[in-house]
Amino acid sequence: MTETKKTTGRVFGRPTTFEDKWPTIENLKMRVTEKGYKEKGQGEQERVFTEKEFPGDFLKCHNPLCKDGEVDIGGIVSDMVAKTEEHKEGTLHCSGQEISGTYRSTCPNSFGYEVEVKYKK
Numbered sequence: 001m002t003e004t005k006k007t008t009g010r011v012f013g014r015p016t017t018f019e020d021k022w023p024t025i026e027n028l029k030m031r032v033t034e035k036g037y038k039e040k041g042q043g044e045q046e047r048v049f050t051e052k053e054f055p056g057d058f059l060k061c062h063n064p065l066c067k068d069g070e071v072d073i074g075g076i077v078s079d080m081v082a083k084t085e086e087h088k089e090g091t092l093h094c095s096g097q098e099i100s101g102t103y104r105s106t107c108p109n110s111f112g113y114e115v116e117v118k119y120k121k
């Protein structure tokens with residue numbers, strides 16, 4: 001049995017490159033739509049990432065009241081690579097908490113995602 005390490009991209013505090021992390025991926029396209037609260041009230045923001053412009057494993061939440069909110073988009077890709085999946089879609093919920101005075105509640109923002117991956121032959 002070989003040891004399988006769970007790479008988070010923060011090993012030794014250094015970011016790994018996309019290719020180091022997922023060497024079997026030829027192309028990737030990920031569309032993420034964040035829904036919920038933003039600086040200017042409720043809204044929706046869509047972002048598209050590729051293997052050349054990947055923001056890192058974690059995407060920050062834009063809810064101004066949210067503390068430490070982020071979603072693990074790198075985990076989705078790692079999971080797909082482990083199963084050689086080419087298409088995946090779903091929704092991630094923000095892991096942060098809204099804090100306003102003494103009031104705390106789970107952040108309502110959600111991140112819909114759709115990922116297409118092409119693997120190297």
Ligand SMILES: [Zn+2]
Nearest residue numbers: 061066069107
């Ligand atoms: Zn949040």
